[in-house]
Amino acid sequence: MFLKILCKTSRLVVKNSFKPAFLSTSINNFYKFGNMKIGTHDGVFHCDEVLACYMLKRLPEYKDAEIVRTRDMEKLKICDIVVDVGAQFSHDARRYDHHQREFNETLSSLKPELGDKYKIKLSSAGLIYAYYGEQVIQTLAPKDHPLPPDNLKVIFKKVYEHFIEEMDAIDNGVPMTDDEPRYKIRTHLSARVGRLNPEWNSSNTINIDDIFKKAMDLVSGEFEHTVNYFISVWLPARDYVKFALEERKQVHESGQILEFKERFPWKEHLADLEEEMGLGDTIKYVLFNDKPNSWRVQAVPVSPGSFVTRKPLHKSWWGVRDEILSDVAGIPGCVFCHSTGFIGGNVSREGALKMAVESLNAKSPEA
Secondary structure, eight states, X not given: OHHHHHXXXXXXXXXXXXXXXXXXXXXXXXXXXXXXXXXXXOXXXXXXXXXXXXXXXTSGGGTTOEEEEOOOHHHHHTSSEEESOSSOEETTTTEEOOOSTTOOOBHHHHOGGGOSOOOSBOOHHHHHHHHHHHHHHHHHSOXXXXXXXXXXXXXXXXXXXXXXXXXXXXXXXXXSSSSOOSSOOOOSHHHHHHHTSOOXXXXXXXXXXXXXXXXXXXXXXXXXXHHHHIIIIIHHHHHHHHHHHHTHHHHOXXXXXXXXXXXXXOHHHHHHHHHHTTOXXXXXXXXXXXXXXXXXXXXXXXXXXXXXXXXXXXXXXXXOBHHHHHHHHTOTTEEEEOTTSSEEEESSHHHHHHHHHHHHHSOTTTO
16 A cells, blocks of 8 residues: 555656655665665764664654664665765755765754854764754654644754754764863763773674664663653743743833742743843842742842842842841841842742842842
8 A cells, every 4th residue: 555655656746847855765765675774884883873863763754764784885875864974964865974074064054043053063963853853853742732833943942952962062072161171971871872882802792783772772761851851841831931921010010020839940941031032131030939938039140050140139138037137128027048149038929029129129239
């Protein structure tokens, strides 16, 4: 039945004078080999081609594809798609090697609509992700709730930043810092994949293709965990922050204080959404309910990972606690203010909001 469909499709393509290279290759190779073939190099494997092969096999077209590990160009020529070998990069030809001297593609160069922040040279994993990543992510989304385009675009960027970019950098020898690091991380995913290769002095007879499959299992677990986190945990938090931004003037007329009903990761979302919504550094404080009879007021950092805040809590409160803090602030129910003024606590929402408003109104030299 599938052969009939392919034949019919092929005739329609010729009839309409439109013959995409990938469809022609797929049909021809189906007749030759009975299934699709993914080519990559043999010998020692690395995380980038392992990850590239895993991502391809997430796609319906390559789900049952055979992985051909070889450096024989004649064998690679008959593969439907080739990664990390072959000295050719051509999306039209489905060839994704990155070792050529002239190769300098980055995610930003291939997808300029994402901006110019992605400057790491792509590995074979990055190339496959650039062209097929959104499809791969969609295969991990709930089947009855596929990701809408805007959310898919956001998650595509985050998975690159939090997962793929690291593989690109390591495979291309890009250091994390310009200076010599004070210590080295030796337990990252690329290192763990590399350790699956047989040792140079191993006397055991090992089927390297079986080990390659184990490596694919290893990267699949980590990749799927990352994508599932962004879909089921990170994305709902982003929606929560966006709603709070839209409703911020219901909390305080200044529009500079957000309120959350519970504790959750919000800093990265706030930075992203402020930029997307053109708000600049508008938000100065965030209120959230920590536990029963416990509210927090936190100063927003200048960047998600920074300890420097846009405007700390009132300086006269720093390091003061309980009744003394309530007396100094003139606000009932105060619990504490951190010694650096980045966070404080109150037993009630009203008290935490008053702490935020007083700090907001304090003159900068005094705050």
